[in-house]
Amino acid sequence: MMLSLEDFKPVMLSDRAFFESHYAFFPQTHSSNTFTNMVCWNHFTPYRYAYVNGNVIISCTTEGVTRFHPPIGPRNPELMRELIRLALDVSDETPIELIDPDTAQWLQELDPELALMPDRNNFEYVYRASDLAELPGKKYQKIRSHLNRFRKNCSSTVEPVTPGNLKEVIKFLKKWSEWKGCRKNLVLASEVGAARYAVEHFNELPLQGLLIRVDSEIGAITLYERLNTDTALIHFEKGLPDCEGIYKAINEETAAVLVSEVEYINRESDLGVGGLREAKLRYHPHHMIEVYSLKRPNCASGVRGPFRCAQED
Template identity: 65%
Template structure:
């Protein structure tokens, strides 16, 4: 029977294992990617178990523990064990998270009384790559105007992120963090640590990226990778706020590179941040990656 003792910490040495497993069972949500897991591991404290061909993830952030559904061949018995363990050791409200719609249906067949709630803050925005690169039609007119204004006001250049410009990027991230008062923002304080890790381990994680220089100064970056054969994912995107429109430019420049490789770009979730949600919606997503959480019910075996 599955037990919390079966889980071990995720480390960078596990990269090949996760890559091989995800080649068999491609993921659609960024939180399950090895890059997200390892870059946010300082905060999320990920552990995993490998049982009967399935990977089961558990994370503990700010004292709250939650499990992910098994990733691998459908195994109703194992699913029941994961549900039981989640209820035993997981969050008092939502012990099992990142449940995709098809997985929820399979879980309902196991137990029709299970209650799922949409986790809107973790819905991810997926766009057509060519839409983000070309910004066609009237619905993107305002964004195109802002990019044209930026190009008129600033002399800038674009180049790939490499080990050679790593130091400059670290210096840029310090400036960005100071501009955002990261030390006083719980989320940003952890995010900057995740980005630093990504830059420091760019080669090991097989991440790619672009930077924008305004004049000679690094003023924006993006970090991305292939999620599957048809989709790329943008893990991080940052720009200095004094350059109006720079986020729209790094977005477009990144999309222009990826549009030659994939049909879709996943730009991750908004985490419920109002301004971020509005910004992502302005780009008119093609679809969302929907996920649900298991919610405890009143009475056995659920309690509220």
Template identity: 55%
Template sequence: MLSSGDFKPVQLEDRDFFVQHYRRFPQMHSDNTFTNMVCWNYYANYRYAYVQDCVLLSSTIGGKTRYRPPIGPHNPDLLHEVMSLALRSDEERPFVVLDQGTLDWIKSLYPELKLDPERMYFEYVYLASDLALLPGKGYSTIRRQLNQFMKNCSPRVEDLGADNIAEINDFVEQWCEWKDCDSNPDLESEKEALCFALAHYEELELSGIAIRAEGKIGAISLFEGLNEDTALVHFEKGLPDCKGIYRAINAETAKILAGGYTYINRESDMGVEGIREAKMRYHPHHMVQVHMARQEELERVL
């Protein structure tokens, strides 16, 4: 019987294993990506097991653990074991499904299982060309703000690299002072994740850019490929010194990614109304939905 003791922590040296497995079984949601797991491990304590050619994932926040369906060949018996393990968790909603294909498969096996959508974890996916070109009336306000920024702030785009990494780290400290990360546990965790990504961007094979406005770095983004047609923006930060700089970092990142990807995943809004409004203004092409099963629902069908 599968147990929590079969899982081990996700560590930086596991990257090649996950890269190889995800080439065979591409992911749609950022939360299953290796970069996300290893960068946010301080907060979410990601663990994995490799069973019958499938990767099994769990995350533990505040002492409560959630499990995901097996990533690999469809194996109903292994799915049942994972769901049974989730049933033994103290988490109220211990079973999380992060892609539509897996959701459809589970529903075909357990048609009476109720899986509730969790909007705050839905991820926003955009046409890369839309974010790069900002076409039509729907983007007119964003284009105007971007043009004002370009006119007023003398920006220059730089690739993330050895020449500017120290200054980018200083930028992160300034961003956290502005946001008062020390008084907000969520922002403090985000700072930890971002600092880990910057410290290990070469091992993680992350790409990134910075925008230098009025002589100093005012915005950064870090990104990578998620699957064959979708890129994933992990982090996008800016300071308020030059109005419109968030518009610029978004557009400059998209110009780079549009050359190799059809879509750009810009992750979720975490239920923050201001972030939701900002992401909706860019007119997502579609959302990657997240569904969760409650303890009583798992107990009812198993």
């Protein structure tokens, strides 16, 4: 077996059935491997994948640097060795990322010398759906207070995102983009691009959504999907500043819909953004989806386990 970049092909909208079939056997817990995430963000971070020996291997290229995700499928030490060799050949100091804890433990058993580091910025926040829907007890008192103020001050209605209001949702995203000054912020602009792609292909993706109207105009939206048997995943959540508390309202309304379907809601990572981290912690996550990164080994040390300095073999 010799894994190469030629084995990888672009993730395309037509690949949905393939990924859904594979993930039925290997359910995902982190948002980054979801088909929706990959096709929506392709314009900013092109995703490619290889299907080798029953495993899906995903690569992602950001600002010219290609990194890999660990194989998704039956454990295969030889394939893992090949992936590490390829990743060390073409990537930077973090050749493989988004390694789940079980795979990280397996890798350490295969080679205790591998440098695996927790990637806190990409840990994802998972909440009990009932907590977000009911906001129970003292710890949610401030949030309930903001929510009550929103409902008192704003005349609002809630409705699902449907083919009939998708054009309005696109107009809303344009308005949100202008308010945020996205033309001057590459990351925000790419996020709006991803959300717009999701809306434009809403019927071709496994998405559902809600929106809040304030005085008949859309003031907030959310787009989500079922991640696995017990968890829903929030992909996009956007609100305009016209009505204080609207983010809390869309969060609570979404949970109220999902609480009868799933036990947990994954609200993705904070990417190390301080304000975002504080906001996510304020909602008291039930648990985090932890991930690790493989760091490039110091081959000059002469340490050569089965996976060390694979590019020199």
